[in-house]
Amino acid sequence: MAKNFDSNYPSVDDLRNKAKSRVPRFAFEYLDGGCNEDVSLARNTNDIRELQLEPRYLQNYGTSSTKTKVLGMEFDAPFGIAPVGLQGLMWPNSPAILAKAAFKHNIPFILSTVTTMNIEKASELTEGNAWFQLYNPVDDAIRDDIINRAQAAGCPVLVLLCDVPTFGFRPRDFKNGLALPPKMSIANILQILGKPTWAFNTLKYGQPTFENLKPYTPEGLNLKQLGAFMDKTFSGRLNAEKIKPIRDKWKGKLVLKGVASEQDTQDAIKMGFDGIILSNHGGRQLDAAQSTIGTLQDVADKYGNQIEIMLDSGLRSGPDIARVMASGAKFTFMGRSFMYGVGALGPKGGDHTIGMLKTQFQQVMDQLCCKKVEDLPNHLIKQ
16 A cells, blocks of 8 residues: 555545535535536546456466556656646645645646646746646737746646636536636635634635736736636637647647547647647536547547547546556546545645555556556457
């Protein structure tokens, strides 16, 4: 078992339940919820868990390795930490906790444009190994400056977000005042008073702000003005014309996140992306969307030798990671699972969650008698 494993929380569900007891409801529901009726949120995990793997017990089997290569880099396990916005709202200092844990365990950490730690700090904590997710600005000068900062920080991978042409319809966030523009209600303040550890740490680390955007945000904006600024500054709509100058400018690996169809996979290949992350934003954007594993099954065989295909949305365990890797993904990412970890265990949450998932995944590999991660597709039982 992993060194930092806390036996009181042996699963992501256990971490979620503990985090729910420690985080104010408005912040927990921002993390936990999907959009509309949460159909897509549930479908992502349910469809992954329909898949079955076949062990091979009588092979000449020694031990398995969980090391995995993607985009020319080797990691100790086939999963990484997905970008999450407003992380410091859910648990104070959480992006720093996760960045340090990811670097320690040699897995990738992706920093969101709209989270609560800046590129420079992420680079410092990971010795230049953090990936950066770009939420494309309307202003080309802001876009170019953010890209320059990511390159100066040594980020090896730029992840371009494509699945937010509009904000998802999230009923809980409307009720809790976390839509744009955000507002802090009396109910939210009372929730904070009921979570003293969260409140104390927020005082310690400061009110969460969009740290990456500070150089471009006018000083003194109230919450309503901040919402208007965000609406004006960022557009999630992408096309070939908007992507070309980013591809031309960025010198490292370029990944498109939010791909959910064969057509967008084909277009990503034509536009020169090095990889794609199949994703439906964790079920937070389109409730009628196909599950990410459904998309993977559509595209892996056809395009897996033309572009590196990764996946997020719906994974909650080591067996889930194994199922997805067996279905043709080259790598996986999780967001909520790691945020539940820090919400439950604070500074220890990153180490615990990564170690727990490594242990779970290793057990699956050993049980299947599968020596290498790239051999997992040989164990998938075709439906």
